[in-house]
Amino acid sequence: MTTLAKTSAVRSLATQTSIRRKAMSYLARSWPLYVMVLPGLVLLLIFNYYPMYGIRIAFQDYNPALGFDQSPWVGLKHFEYMLKLPTFRLLFRNTLMLAIGKILFLQVTAIVLAFMLNEIRMRVFKRVFNQILYLPHFLSWVIVAGILLDLLSANGLVGRFLGGLGLNSFMFLGNAAFFPWTVIFSHVWKEAGWSTIIYLAALTAIDPQISEAAAVDGANRLQRIWYINLPGIAPTIALIACLSLGGILDAGFEQIFNLYNPTVYATGDILDTYVYRAGLISARFSLATAIGLIKSTLGFVLITLAYWLAAKYANYRVF
Amino acid sequence: MVEGKSWRNRMFDGVNYVILTLIAFLCLVPIIHVLAVSLSSRAPAMGGFVTFWPIGFTWENYIKVVESVAFYRAFLVSVERTLLGTLINLLIIVLTAYPFSRSPHEFKGRTFLLYVFMFAMLFNGGLIPTFLNVRNLGLIDTLWALVLPGAVQIWSIFLLMNFFRGIPKEIEESAIIDGASHWQLLYHIYLPLSTPVLATLCLFAAVGHWNAWFDGVIYMTKMDNVPLQTFLRTIVIQLDMTRMNLDPKDLVLVSNRSVRAAQIFVTMLPILVVYPFLQRYFVTGIRLGAVKG
Numbered sequence: 001m002t003t004l005a006k007t008s009a010v011r012s013l014a015t016q017t018s019i020r021r022k023a024m025s026y027l028a029r030s031w032p033l034y035v036m037v038l039p040g041l042v043l044l045l046i047f048n049y050y051p052m053y054g055i056r057i058a059f060q061d062y063n064p065a066l067g068f069d070q071s072p073w074v075g076l077k078h079f080e081y082m083l084k085l086p087t088f089r090l091l092f093r094n095t096l097m098l099a100i101g102k103i104l105f106l107q108v109t110a111i112v113l114a115f116m117l118n119e120i121r122m123r124v125f126k127r128v129f130n131q132i133l134y135l136p137h138f139l140s141w142v143i144v145a146g147i148l149l150d151l152l153s154a155n156g157l158v159g160r161f162l163g164g165l166g167l168n169s170f171m172f173l174g175n176a177a178f179f180p181w182t183v184i185f186s187h188v189w190k191e192a193g194w195s196t197i198i199y200l201a202a203l204t205a206i207d208p209q210i211s212e213a214a215a216v217d218g219a220n221r222l223q224r225i226w227y228i229n230l231p232g233i234a235p236t237i238a239l240i241a242c243l244s245l246g247g248i249l250d251a252g253f254e255q256i257f258n259l260y261n262p263t264v265y266a267t268g269d270i271l272d273t274y275v276y277r278a279g280l281i282s283a284r285f286s287l288a289t290a291i292g293l294i295k296s297t298l299g300f301v302l303i304t305l306a307y308w309l310a311a312k313y314a315n316y317r318v319f
Numbered sequence: 320m321v322e323g324k325s326w327r328n329r330m331f332d333g334v335n336y337v338i339l340t341l342i343a344f345l346c347l348v349p350i351i352h353v354l355a356v357s358l359s360s361r362a363p364a365m366g367g368f369v370t371f372w373p374i375g376f377t378w379e380n381y382i383k384v385v386e387s388v389a390f391y392r393a394f395l396v397s398v399e400r401t402l403l404g405t406l407i408n409l410l411i412i413v414l415t416a417y418p419f420s421r422s423p424h425e426f427k428g429r430t431f432l433l434y435v436f437m438f439a440m441l442f443n444g445g446l447i448p449t450f451l452n453v454r455n456l457g458l459i460d461t462l463w464a465l466v467l468p469g470a471v472q473i474w475s476i477f478l479l480m481n482f483f484r485g486i487p488k489e490i491e492e493s494a495i496i497d498g499a500s501h502w503q504l505l506y507h508i509y510l511p512l513s514t515p516v517l518a519t520l521c522l523f524a525a526v527g528h529w530n531a532w533f534d535g536v537i538y539m540t541k542m543d544n545v546p547l548q549t550f551l552r553t554i555v556i557q558l559d560m561t562r563m564n565l566d567p568k569d570l571v572l573v574s575n576r577s578v579r580a581a582q583i584f585v586t587m588l589p590i591l592v593v594y595p596f597l598q599r600y601f602v603t604g605i606r607l608g609a610v611k612g
Contacts, residue, residue: 026427031425032501033418040415041432044439047468049443051452113342119335131545131598132343135350138590138597140530146555146583152577155367157352159579169507193346215392221331254533257555270448280537281449292445293473300442318437318477 006210027265057292078290087274088291095270098180102187103244109192111237114199115225143304144190145258148174148182187255202236203229239314246306249299271295321551340595350587357580364577380581389569390582393550397461400546401528404466408475408524415476417505420483430501440473450537464538465531465546475520482516483509503514519600522593551586553581 056077056191082088093202113133120126136144151158152169159169172182210232212223220228253272260268271291281290309318352373356364362377381481385388415436423429443449449468458464491499491508499507510517533551542550556572571578 022547030425033421036414036501037418037503040411040476041435043411043467044436045472047449047452047470048439048443051448052442054448054452056443057448064451068451116335118593119332120339121332124388125336129339129343131594132346134345134598135594136596138530139587140532140548142552142556143583143587144349144531146551146579147353149556150580151349151352153367157348157370160367177498189346191449220327237574257533258552275446280450285447289445289447292447292449296443296445302386303441310550 049172055285058293062285074085078287089272091271095251101184104190105184109188111194114196118203136190141254174263176264176266179268202233206232230242242310243306246303352523353580355582356577357578357584369381382580383578393547397547400465404528405525406468411471412475416479419480436473460544522597
């Protein structure tokens with residue numbers, strides 16, 4: 001062995017031991033971090049990632065007795081069937097219409113409410129109003145729908161009131177033309193107060209000196225709201241608009257599932273409710289999975305796009 | 320702010336207060352009405368005469384609810400899932416948020432793992448594969464089906480991670496020099512500094528568990544194992560007595576309007592009780608997380 005080879009061998013041995021030593025000291029310090037992540041990661045793999053593997057049944061004729069691995073492959077059969085289904089277009093349209101309607105009405109209401117709450121000077125009143133307006137957000141849709149069904153029954157509170165005007169309150173949940181409005185307004189009732197929080201935070205961040213200067217120049221309060229507060233929260237409105245894009249396929253399963261019935265399927269049946277009925281009531285697992293896959297893929301694209309837009313135009317970061 | 324005392328300003332304030340009071344009233348009306356019906360006797364409630372004040376005041380409806388074994392059992396399932404579920408949620412949030420808050424230099428693979436969690440937040444297997452997975456694991460009709468599938472709250476993990484990263488590094492420096500391990504840093508430095516955030520996340524998780532009902536619909540085949548919200552749904556929305564265990568005493572839970580109202584009120588009572596605490600913390604939570612759906 002030449003001296004050159006000898007020295008290089010010694011050197012590589014030395015680097016090896018130094019790498020090993022570095023790795024050992026890294027692990028000695030950092031191993032708890034891996035142990036900490038482990039439980040969450042394992043649960044995530046079992047309950048989030050393994051079901052993604054189960055998506056393969058959209059391309060199979062899934063038979064519960066055969067399982068994910070043994071069921072026969074059928075290619076795109078279920079997707080072809082789905083596209084021929086006359087209800088599929090209807091489901092898509094209903095989902096989009098309801099989701100977009102809900103976003104628009106909710107955000108406009110929330111912005112107006114935030115302006116009104118922001119004009120209140122007395123702290124006590126501000127707190128009381130906030131507390132009352134946030135409350136419905138914390139009630140489940142089972143409770144809200146249960147109350148709504150009672151209010152809209154023949155001799156319920158709303159039913160009696162409308163009966164006095166000669167109207168039938170059943171139309172709200174039993175008439176396909178009215179049902180979307182029932183969904184939109186009950187959603188606004190539940191979430192409007194809660195949705196003001198982000199706008200209120202933006203409003204309090206506006207420098208009050210601007211408003212004072214405008215007041216000195218003779219601007220009245222409506223003018224100040226219009227020319228100072230509205231532009232002041234414009235970035236927040238843009239942010240919410242971007243993020244809302246991610247939700248235009250979420251028409252609100254929990255709400256609609258508790259409010260709808262077969263008479264309003266024409267306007268009230270959405271992708272999520274159809275997936276539930278096809279899959280868990282009629283046991284057409286593969287078809288339901290195929291429809292669900294279309295929805296979650298589009299949803300993924302939309303949410304990614306929404307985050308990208310929010311990061312680009314509103315400086316928003318998830319982490 | 321200096322506000323002129325002109326009549327126009329007062330008019331503005333007056334109109335604003337009146338409209339807001341009406342809106343606040345609109346928020347409370349349904350709840351007050353349910354309370355009034357639940358405290359009324361059967362006939363006026365069924366006849367639809369009760370508005371905001373009980374007619375023929377009685378506690379009888381609540382007594383019927385409390386005495387019902389089926390209701391009590393569902394209530395117990397909800398309490399169990401809320402306690403166990405919140406505990407697991409919080410444990411996972413803290414244990415995952417801490418490593419993610421460290422630098423990639425200290426925690427190699429951080430970025431990759433972060434994307435693994437991030438992706439799970441954006442994409443899911445969908446209802447059917449998720450359901451089949453839980454069924455294949457043999458969790459149907461067990462409490463675990465209500466607790467484990469949602470155990471990893473990814474959004475809350477990111478929220479706490481961001482909070483941890485906002486804590487100045489100078490605070491931990493002397494502890495690190497003294498040889499504190501990551502466990503000690505987490506337990507003695509990071510957790511005590513983030514109690515308000517933890518309280519927020521804890522309350523959100525608890526409210527989420529208390530209000531959850533859909534998992535009870537799909538993962539529970541027996542009425543005995545169903546949580547309270549799912550139980551309430553069978554009663555006030557499906558008006559279904561066939562799924563009850565046909566205890567003749569329980570029929571009143573479905574058929575009697577004021578007893579139904581009493582059940583609705585008992586189910587939302589825990590929310591109303593913790594609401595003042597929620598109030599105190601959730602604005603902190605919202606500010607930290609900017610927006611949470």
